[in-house]
Amino acid sequence: MGTDNLEELKEVMYRKGFGTDHTEELEQKLNSGEREFLIKHNEKVKGDHAAFTIHFARGGEENKAYLNSFDLAYYPNSDTGMKPMFQNFPAKFLITAAEALRLLKHGTHVAVNKTLHNKNHEKYNTWISIDTTGAKDEYGNYPLKTFHQNYYGGEAFDVKEALKQLKTPVKEIEFPMQLQNAETTLKKGNILEVTILHNGSEQKGYITVDPQHAGVKLYDRHPDLKDAIVIEHISRPKNRQGIADNNKQQANSEAVDEKKKYRPSVNWEKKSQNRGYRP
Structure with missing residues (x-):
């Protein structure tokens, strides 16, 4: 396996908010030929600790690697001795690392607005929030609250x-x-x-x-x-x-x-x- 889409993945990592420090590791993982691999990324933001696990997989006719999703383990006040809040963020939602941290930290007090594509490749607008008071699913994720453009009865939320x-x-x-x-x-x-x-x-x-x-x-x-x-x-x-x-x-x-x-x-x-x- 080569690194034919290394530049593409470097751009994706940068736009997601993971910077450029993982380029060497990313290239090594690509060269390994593994069908699935992950990269760890840690951030301290205003006293909080955010531990990301970024998941990659290969697929498609060209068998190129792509960023599939990332996990966020959030430790309020950097208390890594406590059990963190956890959430998985699929790449299809276009949520950045910083947005993910805010969603998990503030719960339904915040939401992100995204223009996404449905299965027919048609654009649609939606708001995404996380209910951190709700029951977790079998994978440990809190419920997502999404408000699709049709939710507003044809009159957009301005x-x-x-x-x-x-x-x-x-x-x-x-x-x-x-x-x-x-x-x-x-x-x-x-x-x-x-x-x-x-x-x-x-x-x-x-x-x-x-x-x-x-x-x-x-x-x-x-x-x-x-x-x-x-x-x-x-x-x-x-x-x-x-x-x-x-x-x-x-x-x-x-x-x-x-x-x-x-x-x-x-x-x-x-x-x-x-x-x-x-x-």
């Missing part, structure tokens, strides 16, 4: 429109370019840290995407914290959703209409900097 419906003033989404950046950030499985004006003072806020209800949530502190409170939950009205969850719909009428109260004359530089809570 993250920017959901963000614009927030009544609480948010400094980081006041202008079109900021909205675009916020949408991109949320689609990659991030929790968006923002500056908000709430109860008359300036403080931190955190925005998460809610694909199940075609909306977003605004928290007073990081949503991973048990005492985090939802300030606003923007969701598409039931009659505009392909599927509605009656138990989880939240009315927006409880949110204080601070946009009307403060805009368009919000002066972020002069507002109180007292956060009023732990970061």
